[in-house]
Amino acid sequence: MSTQSTLDDTSTAAGDGDAPGRPRRRRRSPGTPHASGTVGGLVAKLVLMAVVNAFGVFAILAAWNEESYGILAAMVALLVAADWVYFSRRTLPLKYVLPGLAFLLVFQVYVVAYTGWVAFTNYGDGHNSTKEHAIEALLVQNERRVEGSATYPITVLERDGELGFAVVDEDGDVRVGTAEEPLAPVDGATLDGGTVTAVPGAELLDRRQVLERQDEVTTLRVPFSDDPEDGSIRTQDARTGYVSTSTLEHDAEADTMTDVTTGTVYSPSDDGWFVSPDGERLNVGWRVAVGFDNFSTAFGDSRYAGPFLKILAWTFAFAILSVVTTFLLGLFLAITFNDTRLGGRRIYRTLLIFPYAIPGFLAALLWSGMLNRSYGFVNQVLLGGADVPWLTDPWLAKLSVLLVNLWLGFPYMFLICTGALQSLPGDVMEAAKVDGAGRWRTWRSVTLPLLLVATTPLLISSFAFNFNNFTLIYMLTNGGPRFADASVPLGHTDILISMVYSVSGLDGTAAKNYGLASALSIVIFAIVATISAITFKRTKQFEEIS
Known part of the structure; x- marks a missing residue:
C-alpha cells in the first residue's frame, strides 16, 4: 500500500479534527435537507411564493388590460426576480433585501417617476385619457335622436355582470344587447302585453333597481347593429328607447372631426383639443406633453x-x-x-x-x-x-x-x-x-x-x-x-x-x-x-x- 493511500485512509477514518478511534460523525452534504426541520419550511415557502405569484399574475393581467406596458414590464421583472431569489441557493442576502427593495420601487420610485411624468403633461379635466378614448367619448356624447325613428319598448336587464336592454322590435321579436354587444335576437324570451318578462341567462331589473342605477341606465348605449352608422339605442325612462346617432364624424385618414349638422371641421391642436378654424373647440381632449408649461404657470x-x-x-x-x-x-x-x-x-x-x-x-x-x-x-x-x-x-x-x-x-x-x-x-x-x-x-x-x-x-x-x-x-x-x-x-x-x-x-x-x-x-x-x-x-x- 502506498504512503498516499495510507494517509488517505487515515484521514478518512479520523476525519478533519476528529480524534483517532472515535466514531466519525457523518457530514451532511449541502444539498441534503433535515428530515424534520426543512420540510415544513419548504412547504411554507412554496405556499407563500404561490400567493406572491398569484398576486403578481393578477397585477400583470390588470396592467395588460389597461395597456400599461411599463407597469406590466416592471411586474414581470419583480416576479421573475422574486422566484429566482427565493428558489436559489446562492442568493441568501437578497432574500432579506428584495422585499424592501420591491416596496421601495413600487411605493417610492414609481410614484415619484409617475408624478414627474404627469408634471410635464396637461393631465386634468378634459384631458383624462388618450386621443383614441377622446374620439370615442366625443362620438358618444354628441348624439341625437334619428329623425323619424321608431320608439321601442325596452326592459333593462343584467347579463354576465353587464347592463343591457331587451328591445321589442316592429315584428314583435325580442332582441337583447349590451354596450359591447349589438342587439341580437334571443330565443326563449317571454312577453306579456308587449313587455319582456323573462330572458334566458339574464336578470331583469325591477323599478327599484333601475332607480338605484339610474345614471348607468340613462348613459347606456346599446349598438343597434354591427354597423356603427345605424346608431344605438338609448333611454331616459327605462321603459321606451329610441335610436340615436352622433352628430360628429371622425375621419381617420385626415384626423379630423366633422359636425354633420353644420359642416364645421375640427382639427387636432398641439395642446390636445379638436379645434375649428374660428377657434371653437370640442369639449373632450386628450393628454399631451406640454414641456415646462405647468412650471411656468406656477411661477x-x-x-x-x-x-x-x-x-x-x-x-x-x-x-x-x-x-x-x-x-x-x-x-x-x-x-x-x-x-x-x-x-x-x-x-x-x-x-x-x-x-x-x-x-x-x-x-x-x-x-x-x-x-x-x-x-x-x-x-x-x-x-x-x-x-x-x-x-x-x-x-x-x-x-x-x-x-x-x-x-x-x-x-x-x-x-x-x-x-x-x-x-x-x-x-x-x-x-x-x-x-x-x-x-x-x-x-x-x-x-x-x-x-x-x-x-x-x-x-x-x-x-x-x-x-x-x-x-x-x-x-x-x-x-x-x-x-x-x-x-x-x-x-x-x-x-x-x-x-x-x-x-x-x-x-x-x-x-x-x-x-x-x-x-x-x-x-x-x-x-x-x-x-x-x-x-x-x-x-x-x-x-x-x-
Whole structure:
C-alpha cells in the first residue's frame, strides 16, 4: 500500500479534527435537507411564493388590460426576480433585501417617476385619457335622436355582470344587447302585453333597481347593429328607447372631426383639443406633453404666482416655528421631569403623552370645533362668551395653527429629549464638573451638543413632516380664511401641500389640473430634499463631538 493511500485512509477514518478511534460523525452534504426541520419550511415557502405569484399574475393581467406596458414590464421583472431569489441557493442576502427593495420601487420610485411624468403633461379635466378614448367619448356624447325613428319598448336587464336592454322590435321579436354587444335576437324570451318578462341567462331589473342605477341606465348605449352608422339605442325612462346617432364624424385618414349638422371641421391642436378654424373647440381632449408649461404657470401666471409666494413663505415659517416651539417645550419638560428630586415623575410623564396618543386628524377636528367663533369652547367657556375670530382672521388663524400643532407635537419632542438626556454618558458630565464648569457652562458646552447629536436627524424629519402637514391644515382651517384677491380657492393658512390638493381639484372647488399639481409636488420635493441634504451635511460637525 502506498504512503498516499495510507494517509488517505487515515484521514478518512479520523476525519478533519476528529480524534483517532472515535466514531466519525457523518457530514451532511449541502444539498441534503433535515428530515424534520426543512420540510415544513419548504412547504411554507412554496405556499407563500404561490400567493406572491398569484398576486403578481393578477397585477400583470390588470396592467395588460389597461395597456400599461411599463407597469406590466416592471411586474414581470419583480416576479421573475422574486422566484429566482427565493428558489436559489446562492442568493441568501437578497432574500432579506428584495422585499424592501420591491416596496421601495413600487411605493417610492414609481410614484415619484409617475408624478414627474404627469408634471410635464396637461393631465386634468378634459384631458383624462388618450386621443383614441377622446374620439370615442366625443362620438358618444354628441348624439341625437334619428329623425323619424321608431320608439321601442325596452326592459333593462343584467347579463354576465353587464347592463343591457331587451328591445321589442316592429315584428314583435325580442332582441337583447349590451354596450359591447349589438342587439341580437334571443330565443326563449317571454312577453306579456308587449313587455319582456323573462330572458334566458339574464336578470331583469325591477323599478327599484333601475332607480338605484339610474345614471348607468340613462348613459347606456346599446349598438343597434354591427354597423356603427345605424346608431344605438338609448333611454331616459327605462321603459321606451329610441335610436340615436352622433352628430360628429371622425375621419381617420385626415384626423379630423366633422359636425354633420353644420359642416364645421375640427382639427387636432398641439395642446390636445379638436379645434375649428374660428377657434371653437370640442369639449373632450386628450393628454399631451406640454414641456415646462405647468412650471411656468406656477411661477408666472398671476392666478397662482402671487398666492404661491405667500404660501411658500408661510410654509417655511410654519415648519420652522413648529419644530422650534415643539422642541423647546419638549426639551424644557424633559429637563424638568428628568430631575430625580421631582416626585411623581412617572404620572406626569404619562399625562404629557396623552396628546400624542390621540390621532392627529381627530385632534385637529376637535380643536376646529373648540376654536369656533360662535359656539366654540374656548370663546364661550374659557373666555366668557368672547367673540375672537380664531379661525377666520388671517393672523389669528396662523397663530391657532401653530398653537394646535404645538399641543400635538410637544409630546414627541418630550419623549426623544427624555431618552437623549437619560443616555448621556455620566463620565463626561462628571469630567465637566471636575474641570470646574458650572451648570450653564456644562449645559451649553456639553449637554446641548451631545443632545443635538441624537436629536438633529429627528428634528430634520420633523421639519419635513411639518412642511407637508396636510392633515392639520385640512382639518383645522381647510386653508382658510381665503385670499380676498385670489381667483383660485387658496387661503392664508394653506401650505404648499394643501395648495397642491386645491389645485388638483380633488376637493371639488376647482377644475381638476393634475399636471399643475404634480409640478408643484416636484417643487415641494426639491425644496425638502435640498434642505434635508444641507442640514444633514451640517450635522457632521456634531459627530466630531460624540
